[in-house]
Amino acid sequence: MHWFSAKRTIKLGVKSLWMHRLRSTLTMLGIVFGVCSVIAMLAIGEGASREAQDAIARLGSTNLIIETVKPSDEQANSGEANTMRKYGLTYVDAESIRNTIPSVQVIVPVREIDQEARYLNRKVAIKLIGTIPWYTEVSPVRLIRGRFLSSVDLQYQLATCVIENQVARKLFAFDDPLGMDVRIYGNYYRVVGIVARLAGGQTADSFASEIAAVNGNGGGGVIGNVYIPLTTARKRFTEVKASFGGGSESIEKVELQKIVVKVDSTEQVLPMRNILNTLLGRIHDKQDYNIVVPLELLRQAARTKQIFSIVLGSIAAISLLVGGIGIMNIMLATVSERTREIGIRRALGARKWDIIVQFLSETLLLTLAGGILGIILGALIPFLVTYFGHMPTVITPSSLVLAFGISAVVGITFGIYPAYRAANMDPIESLRHE
Amino acid sequence: MAVVHIEKLCKTYQLGPVQLPALRDVDLEIEQGQYIAIMGPSGSGKSTLLNLLGCLDRPTSGRYWLGGKDVSTLDDNHLSLIRGKRIGFIFQSYNLIGQLNVIENIKLPMSYQGFSEERSIERAGKLATMVGLGDRFKHRPRELSGGQQQRVAIARALANDPVIILADEPTGNLDSESGAEILTILDDLHQRGKTLIIVTHDEHIGGRAERTIHLLDGRIERVEYNHRR
Ligand SMILES: Nc1ncnc2c1ncn2[C@@H]1O[C@H](COP(=O)(O)OP(=O)(O)OP(=O)(O)O)[C@@H](O)[C@H]1O
Ligand SMILES: [Mg+2]
Numbered sequence: 225m226h227w228f229s230a231k232r233t234i235k236l237g238v239k240s241l242w243m244h245r246l247r248s249t250l251t252m253l254g255i256v257f258g259v260c261s262v263i264a265m266l267a268i269g270e271g272a273s274r275e276a277q278d279a280i281a282r283l284g285s286t287n288l289i290i291e292t293v294k295p296s297d298e299q300a301n302s303g304e305a306n307t308m309r310k311y312g313l314t315y316v317d318a319e320s321i322r323n324t325i326p327s328v329q330v331i332v333p334v335r336e337i338d339q340e341a342r343y344l345n346r347k348v349a350i351k352l353i354g355t356i357p358w359y360t361e362v363s364p365v366r367l368i369r370g371r372f373l374s375s376v377d378l379q380y381q382l383a384t385c386v387i388e389n390q391v392a393r394k395l396f397a398f399d400d401p402l403g404m405d406v407r408i409y410g411n412y413y414r415v416v417g418i419v420a421r422l423a424g425g426q427t428a429d430s431f432a433s434e435i436a437a438v439n440g441n442g443g444g445g446v447i448g449n450v451y452i453p454l455t456t457a458r459k460r461f462t463e464v465k466a467s468f469g470g471g472s473e474s475i476e477k478v479e480l481q482k483i484v485v486k487v488d489s490t491e492q493v494l495p496m497r498n499i500l501n502t503l504l505g506r507i508h509d510k511q512d513y514n515i516v517v518p519l520e521l522l523r524q525a526a527r528t529k530q531i532f533s534i535v536l537g538s539i540a541a542i543s544l545l546v547g548g549i550g551i552m553n554i555m556l557a558t559v560s561e562r563t564r565e566i567g568i569r570r571a572l573g574a575r576k577w578d579i580i581v582q583f584l585s586e587t588l589l590l591t592l593a594g595g596i597l598g599i600i601l602g603a604l605i606p607f608l609v610t611y612f613g614h615m616p617t618v619i620t621p622s623s624l625v626l627a628f629g630i631s632a633v634v635g636i637t638f639g640i641y642p643a644y645r646a647a648n649m650d651p652i653e654s655l656r657h658e
Numbered sequence: 659m660a661v662v663h664i665e666k667l668c669k670t671y672q673l674g675p676v677q678l679p680a681l682r683d684v685d686l687e688i689e690q691g692q693y694i695a696i697m698g699p700s701g702s703g704k705s706t707l708l709n710l711l712g713c714l715d716r717p718t719s720g721r722y723w724l725g726g727k728d729v730s731t732l733d734d735n736h737l738s739l740i741r742g743k744r745i746g747f748i749f750q751s752y753n754l755i756g757q758l759n760v761i762e763n764i765k766l767p768m769s770y771q772g773f774s775e776e777r778s779i780e781r782a783g784k785l786a787t788m789v790g791l792g793d794r795f796k797h798r799p800r801e802l803s804g805g806q807q808q809r810v811a812i813a814r815a816l817a818n819d820p821v822i823i824l825a826d827e828p829t830g831n832l833d834s835e836s837g838a839e840i841l842t843i844l845d846d847l848h849q850r851g852k853t854l855i856i857v858t859h860d861e862h863i864g865g866r867a868e869r870t871i872h873l874l875d876g877r878i879e880r881v882e883y884n885h886r887r
Pocket of ligand 1: 671672673678679680698699700701702703704705706707
């Protein structure tokens with residue numbers, strides 16, 4: 225085909241679509257909404273899954289997080305009387321892991337205590353974290369000023385602390401916190417550094433809420449973390465906690481809330497989980513710990529995303545299918561309405577192929593125009609969702625290409641049959657039509 | 659050599675179990691530049707014969723040579739090509755395309771032969787002027803009278819400079835005055851050496867043709883030669 229006959233075909237198509245403006249527009253709407261929903265759904269899905277994946281990735285894909293969990297009552301009562309329940313991770317656990325598993329690159333025990341920090345007459349609720357200098361290697365904290373805890377702090381159980389910037393802001397306002405003393409539970413701690421937690425890091429009580437954390441602060445007005453040497457925490461804060469629930473009093477003792485283990489590479493993560501399970505299973509007689517593997521969560525998130533995409537994709541595909549059937553329906557009506565025109569064209573030398581091209585290009589023009597409109601609308605909707613619904617959305621270029629491709633495919637698929645019908649009408653019959 | 663040469667041409671329509679012969683053993687030879695009228699009562703097979711001559715249909719049996727080329731067994735694609743290149747159609751009901759203007763209607767056959775846009779438009783303009791529509795280029799068919807529409811159709815039939823021009827009752831829908839105008843144009847074409855084959859009920863047209871073929875029940879009943887004044 226010559227370029228001018230292609231141009232002519234397009235011109236002809238535009239012309240006859242323009243002749244039936246209302247019909248063309250209504251027909252196009254099916255594709256517009258189909259494409260629009262494909263793009264909007266993919267953008268919203270992509271936004272949600274990226275957010276979840278980022279949150280998980282911040283936990284570190286080479287980390288394994290062992291958490292203390294409260295064992296169920298039966299298990300607990302079986303061993304001891306209801307005097308004091310001792311459970312969870314211990315210093316012995318941390319020691320054993322360090323001593324028996326050489327492939328562990330870093331091991332960081334963590335103690336978490338809900339406390340209040342005071343400076344002058346100001347006070348804020350904080351999470352006090354007793355840990356060791358290598359904490360920074362397993363957690364996404366970034367040093368802003370000063371230094372993090374050192375091995376000297378640890379060795380001599382010094383009363384030093386590192387505070388998070390939002391704690392610094394609340395507590396010190398315009399004063400320089402470095403070198404100042406913060407009072408926590410009657411003791412003073414010298415501020416040696418200020419850190420920032422990368423968005424979505426860990427203040428929240430448990431790992432689960434970390435994943436769910438979309439809007440930040442979950443636990444009782446806790447502003448942020450204050451880090452002190454683990455040894456200092458052990459000396460100054462009791463591990464025994466009394467709680468009164470439902471009339472009965474219970475006393476609990478927990479040494480460590482978390483042990484974070486870091487391995488060299490992601491391949492070692494899953495084997496390490498088995499090793500840790502075996503080791504801890506030997507030490508613990510009840511299930512009072514839980515191993516969280518961010519890498520696995522990441523993979524689950526990817527799978528969830530896949531399922532999500534398939535579901536959204538199917539919905540979008542169905543709406544496109546409906547749009548396509550609408551187009552086919554209209555094109556069949558158009559063909560039979562224009563039977564005589566087809567007869568005339570055939571008598572004047574049009575081959576079947578010319579008729580096919582004519583009607584197919586009309587359908588294609590309709591669907592592509594619908595596709596472009598749909599892309600514009602579809603790009604607008606995620607923008608509105610982000611703006612008004614405060615939900616993240618990501619429009620990937622591939623979704624635009626996909627949507628455009630789909631509308632072209634719909635056009636060809638649902639245009640072929642009407643065009644074929646048009647081409648195969650008997651010229652003599654068609655000329656006599658009406 | 660004859661432009662049209664037909665031997666034992668038959669066309670039988672199959673209506674369910676019934677065989678309906680519309681043409682039976684028609685033999686015909688038409689020379690370049692002749693003016694032929696086909697007459698006969700309704701249902702005698704005039705249109706059927708014209709459709710076969712125009713390659714819109716294939717005969718049930720028999721042979722048809724158009725310009726020396728056997729076209730009785732060509733496939734649909736080739737028949738389309740022949741229609742576009744060698745045949746000009748004029749219909750009783752004009753058969754213009756309503757959404758196209760005069761020029762666009764006239765150049766339609768050229769567009770299927772791959773002529774460039776400029777060349778087609780130029781030639782369509784000349785043809786429109788020739789049939790007396792020099793001031794109506796941009797008009798749509800519905801803005802034209804019946805006679806004017808039929809003139810557009812004649813111009814269109816001439817677009818690819820066909821070997822034969824076929825007209826099925828070209829004046830059937832027109833009043834006598836417009837009909838006479840159309841006949842004058844056809845006469846004119848004949849003067850210029852075009853081969854015309856016209857189906858008509860009108861004895862006057864029969865009188866203008868050099869030869870009148872009378873059909874009856876799908877057979878050539880008789881042939882009449884008019885030696886013109
Ligand atoms: N497609 C068809 N299927 C079946 N029979 C047909 C078909 N076309 C024509 N016929 C029959 O063939 C015969 C000749 O028809 P044709 O149209 O050639 O007649 P005609 O001479 O043109 O008549 P008129 O003067 O009324 O136009 C008629 O009996 C008609 O019924
Ligand atoms: Mg007829």
